[in-house]
């Protein structure tokens with residue numbers, strides 16, 4: 134089967150493998166993947182190259198305004214990777230509660246799980262493992278031989294091809310079978326994806342326009358946007374090359390990233406008549422719920438990318454006190470976490486990322502250094 138990883142030689146055990154550990158936070162990456170026997174033996178320390186690979190995959194995740202609000206620390210000779218939120222990269226105006234930062238970190242966690250699986254490593258994940266350390270969002274223990282399913286490899290191959298696409302999409306509808314596949318992707322990560330009909334899409338786009346008007350009236354919000362969007366960028370933020378046009382019609386189904394005096398540079402183009410929107414929700418609005426939403430978001434985005442579907446998050450109404458209005462009145466008491474525009478679009482360029490060395494915290498004196506880096510003061514790249 135193309136893309137299927139060779140079975141690890143010691144592999145014997147065909148039991149479905151649960152990626153989430155004792156805390157029982159979520160179900161496995163895939164029911165088809167399986168880990169080798171010998172649970173009691175301590176897995177070999179992974180090489181430094183593998184850790185870099187995992188961090189690069191994690192950092193390719195989407196984040197609001199491309200803030201990349203994550204940090205990683207490697208412990209236990211490389212067998213455990215800790216994921217922390219980076220409060221210095223939280224957005225005080227657009228994301229005062231940290232919800233979007235958690236979603237981004239959840240998406241990074243999903244990529245890390247996937248990259249570990251494809252590298253033949255099982256991953257025991259615990260969400261929010263230590264209540265005394267709120268910034269510690271997850272631990273990932275690399276737990277030894279794992280056979281990735283072809284579906285894992287397909288999603289993994291989509292990590293570097295996935296980009297937020299803010300351009301107009303074609304009027305070709307997304308087939309119902311593809312939309313059903315995206316809903317299934319969300320449910321594998323314990324989230325719910327509703328696709329919106331015409332009336333609901335118009336209602337939600339009007340909510341987005343109203344929320345954005347209120348946001349743009351706040352000079353703090355505009356300054357935050359200017360800090361993170363526009364211009365040339367090589368580490369973080371959204372460069373001009375990734376921003377899209379505005380619609381001559383209202384509302385544009387894309388966030389306005391160019392408020393203020395530079396608005397004369399704005400380009401205009403017609404967008405698809407009725408954008409195909411979908412709302413991703415979770416049953417809980419807790420921090421664990423946000424992390425699950427992020428993992429579900431990333432599984433949905435990668436599934437869409439693998440099916441050649443372009444995606445664009447759109448979250449203005451979720452950043453206000455009226456986020457609950459986004460909920461489909463016919464659905465239950467779910468918590469909306471993300472609005473996505475889906476469709477067929479032309480390819481768009483990637484946004485920059487910081488290298489692994491910039492997102493990896495070095496151990497404090499006396500702690501084990503990560504593999505291949507015995508100098509705690511140095512920053513590997």
Ligand SMILES: Cc1cc2nc3c(=O)[nH]c(=O)nc-3n(C[C@H](O)[C@H](O)[C@H](O)COP(=O)(O)O)c2cc1C
Pocket residue numbers: 193194195196197198199200232233234236237295296297298299370371387388445446447448449483484
């Ligand atoms: C929680 C969250 C909210 C986002 N909200 C928006 C949004 O409202 N509008 C938008 O165009 N992109 C939005 N994005 C997409 C980010 O801007 C994008 O992921 C980031 O710039 C990195 O680019 P990439 O997705 O192409 O890798 C959001 C992403 C996340 C994770």
